[in-house]
Amino acid sequence: MTGTPAVELRGATAEIGGRAVWSGVDLTIEPGELVAVLGPNGAGKSTLLRVLLGLLPLGAGSATVLGEMPGHRNSDIGYLPQRHGFDSSTRIRGVDLVRLGLDGNRWGLPLSGGRTERARVEEVIGLVDAAAYARRPIGELSGGEQQRLLIAQTLAAGPELLLLDEPLDSLDLPNQTAVSALLARICRSEHVAVLLVAHDVNPLLADLDRVVYIAGGRIVSGRPEEVITSETLSGLYGVPIEVLRTSDGRLVVVGQPEAPAHHSDRHAH
Amino acid sequence: MGLFAYPFMVNALEAGTIVALMAAVAGWFMVLRRQSFAGHTLAVMSFPGASGAALAGIPLALGYFGSCSIAAIAIAAGSRGRMGRNRQQESAVIGTVQVAGFALGFLFLSLYSGVLESLETLLFGSFLGITQDQVLTLLAVAAGVAVFFVLVGRPLLYASIDPAAAQARGVPVRLLEPAFLLVLGLAVAATAQITGVLLVFALLVAPAAAAQRLTARVGAGLALTAAIGLAVTWLALSLSYYTDYPIGFFITSLGFAAYVVAHGIGRRR
Numbered sequence: 001m002t003g004t005p006a007v008e009l010r011g012a013t014a015e016i017g018g019r020a021v022w023s024g025v026d027l028t029i030e031p032g033e034l035v036a037v038l039g040p041n042g043a044g045k046s047t048l049l050r051v052l053l054g055l056l057p058l059g060a061g062s063a064t065v066l067g068e069m070p071g072h073r074n075s076d077i078g079y080l081p082q083r084h085g086f087d088s089s090t091r092i093r094g095v096d097l098v099r100l101g102l103d104g105n106r107w108g109l110p111l112s113g114g115r116t117e118r119a120r121v122e123e124v125i126g127l128v129d130a131a132a133y134a135r136r137p138i139g140e141l142s143g144g145e146q147q148r149l150l151i152a153q154t155l156a157a158g159p160e161l162l163l164l165d166e167p168l169d170s171l172d173l174p175n176q177t178a179v180s181a182l183l184a185r186i187c188r189s190e191h192v193a194v195l196l197v198a199h200d201v202n203p204l205l206a207d208l209d210r211v212v213y214i215a216g217g218r219i220v221s222g223r224p225e226e227v228i229t230s231e232t233l234s235g236l237y238g239v240p241i242e243v244l245r246t247s248d249g250r251l252v253v254v255g256q257p258e259a260p261a262h263h264s265d266r267h268a269h
Numbered sequence: 270m271g272l273f274a275y276p277f278m279v280n281a282l283e284a285g286t287i288v289a290l291m292a293a294v295a296g297w298f299m300v301l302r303r304q305s306f307a308g309h310t311l312a313v314m315s316f317p318g319a320s321g322a323a324l325a326g327i328p329l330a331l332g333y334f335g336s337c338s339i340a341a342i343a344i345a346a347g348s349r350g351r352m353g354r355n356r357q358q359e360s361a362v363i364g365t366v367q368v369a370g371f372a373l374g375f376l377f378l379s380l381y382s383g384v385l386e387s388l389e390t391l392l393f394g395s396f397l398g399i400t401q402d403q404v405l406t407l408l409a410v411a412a413g414v415a416v417f418f419v420l421v422g423r424p425l426l427y428a429s430i431d432p433a434a435a436q437a438r439g440v441p442v443r444l445l446e447p448a449f450l451l452v453l454g455l456a457v458a459a460t461a462q463i464t465g466v467l468l469v470f471a472l473l474v475a476p477a478a479a480a481q482r483l484t485a486r487v488g489a490g491l492a493l494t495a496a497i498g499l500a501v502t503w504l505a506l507s508l509s510y511y512t513d514y515p516i517g518f519f520i521t522s523l524g525f526a527a528y529v530v531a532h533g534i535g536r537r538r
Contacts, residue, residue, distance in 0.1 A: 054439055074439060079431035091481040091490070092301070092430055104427030105438040107420055110487045137485035153434070 004067040006031050006161045006193035007052060014047050015059035021047045025061070025219045027212060029195060034187045035221075036204050037197045038228075039214035041254040043199045046082065046215065049163045052195070053079060066160055078154030082165040082197075085146055090139035094130065095121055097138055101153030122192065124152040127186060144175035148182070155186065164196040168203060176203035183207070195265075201228060202250045228253070272507055280404050281396040281463075285502040288460050289472055291414050292500035295456035296477040297491055298449065302429045305474055306360055307344055310367040311454045312469035315461040316374035319391050323422045330406050333458040340366060341454030345447035374466075377501050392515040394465030395494040396506060401460035403462070410455050417452050425449060426487065463502075468517045472498055475524030479531035 003176035006029045021044035027036055037045045050056040051063060054071020066073040066090050073258075078101070096110075096194065098121050125134045127146040133141055147167055154162055168176040184207035198204060201211065205224060212221040213228070215236045220227055227233075228251050233241040242254040273279055318336025322329045343366060348359030370504045378388055418425075427435040428442045436442045460469045476497035480490050505519035 074437060077437075079323045079434060079437040081431075081437070083433075086430075090430070091485045092487070093412075093485045096485075099429065100423075100430065101434075101438075102421055104435060104438050106423060108423050109419055110426040212351050236335040243355075 004031075005029060005064070006033070006066060007195065008064045009061065010063075011061035012051070012058050012063055013060040014044060014051050014056060016047065016056070020059065020075060020216055022217050022219055023060070027219060027221055029193050029210070031193050032187055032191045033209040034184050034194045034204075034207055035196070035210045035212055036201060036208050036224075037195060037212045038199075038201055043214040043216075044167055045214055048092060048197070048212075048219075049079070049165055049197065052161075052163060052258055053077065076160045077158035078157065078162045078192075080150055080154050080162070080164040082169065083150075084187075085143055085170060086139045088139040091137050092139075094134040094138050094141065094145075095125065097146065097149055098125060098134070098152045098156055101156035120156060120158075124155045125149070127155060127190075128152045128182060142169065143170050144172070144179065147171060147179055149174070151179070151183070151186075155190070155192075160192060162192055162194040162196075164194065166197050166199065168196075168198055168200075173203065176200075180204045180207050205249070205251065224251075273508060275504045277397060278397065278506075278510060280399040280401060281506055282503070283404045283447075284399045284407055285396070285506055286499065287404070287411045288463050289476075289502040290495055292460045292472040293471075293476050293495040294418055294491060295414065295453050295471040296498075297480065297494045298425060298429060299453055300474060300477040300481060301426075302449070304450075304453070305470075307363050307450065308453055308457060308473055309470060310344065310363040311337050311340055311450075311457040312461055312466055312473075313367050313374075313471075314370040314454075315458050316391060316466040317370050317377055318458070319461070320374050320377035320381060320468075324377045330403060330462065333462055334410065334455060336370075337454035337458035338451060340370065341450040342447065345450045347416070349443075349446075386488055390465065392465050392467045393462075393515060394463055394468055394520070396463060396509065396516045399463075401490045407459050407462070410459055414452050414455055417448070421445060421448070463516070464520050465517050468521050471517075471521040471524035472502065475528050477499065479528045482528070482531040482535035490506035501527060 007027065009025050009027040012025040014021045037048060039045055047056065051058060052065050052070055053074060054069065063070050066076055088251060099117065102117055102120060125131050128151050130145065130148045130152060131144050133151065138146060141149070151167065154164070168179060180203050183194050183196065186192060201224065208224050210221060211224045211227045212219060213233070213236060216238055218236055220232055220236055228243055230241060230243045233243060233253065240255055244252045244254060246252060299305060315333045315334050318332040319329050321336070322332025324418060344359065344363050348360035378391070424435065424440045425445055427438070428440050428445045432442050457469055457473065460472050464471055476494045479497055480493035484490050501520060501523040505516055505523055508514070508519045509516040
């Protein structure tokens with residue numbers, strides 16, 4: 001897959017109910033890049049993932065994912081939907097959950113255990129450092145442990161692109177940083193492009209290759225230090241925005257207007 | 270007299286075995302999918318089915334299977350949301366269906382002037398008078414249910430635990446949901462013929478819930494559910510045969526006992 005971008009959008013417009021969510025978007029993501037999708041609630045972050053999965057056709061422009069039309073290579077994409085954890089009564093082991101990422105879409109009984117499949121499951125569980133608790137029921141694990149196993153599930157089938165919808169949501173700060181570092185490591189070692197929707201860029205800052213910022217119907221992408229600046233964000237929102245850097249290197253965006261409630265796509269998948 | 274001395278008892282043991290296995294597998298998935306309320310409503314719907322069949326003079330089995338299938342389709346259609354199953358909508362729809370079912374059942378039974386089916390037998394079960402034909406019908410339905418689980422067990426498991434991720438991987442989640450409800454309806458209709466309408470849960474929920482307390486493994490869980498279901502059924506039939514107390518009492522008490530024991534063991538670990 002050398003030379004083919006993982007994701008390429010040209011003049012792309014996404015529409016929901018005839019209204020443009022964002023338009024005129026040019027975006028290229030290369031294999032092995034770790035990219036964060038940022039922006040206020042309702043700006044169209046989840047919509048971008050739905051477009052890339054082929055669940056929402058573009059209103060205008062073109063998109064290729066792994067060199068083909070969106071939706072054509074979904075078996076090479078690991079997708080982690082936004083979620084709020086498994087409740088404690090979910091009596092399924094972590095390994096079985098990961099296993100479903102490998103062959104859950106194939107017909108048959110959920111019992112069959114081929115040797116190569118089991119080896120692959122162990123491999124991805126090792127990649128996310130989850131071997132210690134992978135045999136416990138998923139509902140009994142902490143949010144961070146569940147998230148690691150879910151990432152292992154998306155990796156199981158050997159994808160070339162990971163689309164993760166708010167994987168750091170509902171994690172505490174140390175876990176956010178740890179999962180971020182984990183994703184950066186997987187990006188490099190597996191040469192997978194990772195596109196993740198995030199609320200807060202700070203836990204990711206050290207690891208990101210690129211930021212995709214969605215606001216006001218437009219998208220700006222680039223290196224974090226180019227995009228998350230007072231000038232770029234003010235231009236994007238159309239109102240004065242100030243980006244401050246704290247003494248420990250964290251970025252704080254001030255003056256960011258909240259999107260009207262009816263724009264919300266947080267529950268749209 | 271030995272347990273196998275009378276043909277009616279052999280029929281009862283055969284029917285009980287078939288029903289226990291079918292209820293075990295369907296029940297395991299039902300508990301995992303948190304659709305016990307839907308399952309209970311399907312059971313209640315077999316009441317107007319059976320009493321209506323008695324009134325119309327058609328085979329009772331036809332009434333059981335027919336009404337449960339129709340109810341399953343109605344629940345699936347009524348609770349369909351944008352993203353497949355809508356849980357809030359589902360519980361409201363099935364609650365309403367359940368009330369209507371009970372009302373119809375009582376009406377049919379009061380119109381029916383025959384003596385073959387008493388209210389008590391329909392509601393609380395009987396193992397007397399199970400014919401060879403009935404056993405064959407149960408066997409045919411069970412074969413269909415078995416084929417369903419052998420073919421789609423794995424994608425159904427994926428869709429049950431993680432519907433959004435399964436859908437992105439190409440699992441036909443929106444087809445599996447009504448299909449599972451239909452299969453659950455068939456299993457419930459079969460079970461109701463032995464345990465009665467109100468005690469279906471003794472075979473549908475108790476073994477699955479007990480097994481899920483004891484193991485979070487998929488294969489072991491299914492096998493354990495089947496084993497508990499069989500043990501409860503055979504023991505209940507024997508006790509009922511030797512003591513002359515009703516079968517429903519023994520099945521329910523034994524199912525409950527199995528759950529309490531499993532709960533105790535599960536807590537201790």
